[in-house]
Amino acid sequence: MAIDGKVALVTGSAQGIGRGIALRLAADGANIALVDLKKDKLAAVAKEIEGLGRKATVFGADVSDRAQVYAAIDHAEAALGGFDIMVNNAGIAQVKALADVTPEEIELIFRINVFGVLWGIQAAAAKFLARKRKGKIISASSIAGHDGFALIGAYSATKFAVRGLTQAAAREYAAAGITVNAYCPGVVDTDMWDGIDKGFQKVTGAAPRETYNKYCAGIALGRPETPADVAALVSFLAGPDSDYMTGQAVLIDGGMVYR
Template sequence: MSIFGKVALVTGAGQGIGRAIALRLAKDGADIALVDVNEEKIAAVAKEVTALGRKATVFVADVSQQDQVAKSVDYASQELGGFDIIVNNAGIAQIAPLLDVTPAQIDHILKINVQGVLWGIQAAARKFKASNQRGKIINACSIAGHDGFALLGVYSATKFAVRALTQAAAKELASDGITVNAYCPGVVGTDMWVEIDKRLAEITGAEVGATYKKYVSGIALGRAETPEDVAGFVSYLAGPDSDYMTGQSPLIDGGLVYR
């Protein structure tokens, strides 16, 4: 069973995990709406999608803005002739001791990591309901949504919030045939983790790269995660084999955090 012919929208699709998810869903047969704040990056990913034989469209949006997220969903539906799946992937990290966090910092990360997911849930659910169709809502969580990490306290709090939104939305939308799940990656070799490692080095005095190696050394499968590892699991959540699954936020981390 596949998602051939379905339309999927992926936020934060210009790089890293978002790019990998977009390409995997395209390989699975979906047409892809790419959403990001960086037009140049999503334009490049769109070329990769079309090279796979699928349709692609791009929409520049800041996910912290409710109206922009809603417009991106409308645009995807109009341009690609339908709307079946949303992957609320966009997010940022924040590394700081809790005692140093400022109001501006917490406001910024909450708007993107929490409100951005909520606006995506709203926009997708409204589109599915208006079309009287079933749909898939998939949210980006993290191992930090299961275990609060030192120096990543506010980031962890945003990911715990994503788990709560995922559970609540699953309960509210189940009667409409809409499933809501999340994915929780671990230590992924992306630009985000490069920045996390750099900031942790500044705060702790460790050498650059040492904290990354420390976390990777604790992974049972013995290697860092790749964006493609995450994308493979999102493919399952997007497809029909997960139709009886909702409200869940499984760990996909190679064996680092256990629940």
């Protein structure tokens, strides 16, 4: 177990990709701080982690609020006796033509997807420096952070921003031994993609699952992505085998976008 005894915090871990990441890191030996607005769902994930023989703690937080992100990390350290890995996974999507995006909508998606990542980078790095420990910061970008996609332009912009933050933070914190990387999933069968599919239904008149199936048809490996697929990459980024890797936003999409 490459990260045996480490403490990892995963935002947006009540369901979907975040839950998958939390379970994989626990299976790899880490104790997990689960952070989400949906605190009622976190208890079930915590039980799953404890069933793997690892410790878990839950904390309700809105990642768009800087103070709450700092408080979540303080809680993780106090409850689990350390802090080693930060996974900025929480995020939201939006389906809307760029011409129709409102100031309130663009502010909301940036506050969660970009500001939330920035606060997570700041808070995690500050904690690593205070503890005089090296650490891992891993954030959620997307294939939409490599290619801009029609009707999810605001979302794409946030995920491009995550790549920029990742590169800049990697350079700023390298001397302290803190690595900063991102993972870029494609079409993952989660509640978020259900929401995206419903958004396309509303905007384009597509039938239920039509958009989801259309994008899945473009996956070279021939199947939709699962949270476990994403979690496998995050596990690598969290472990010692990636110690010489920083500033990267790695595609994990089954072969949709090529760089």
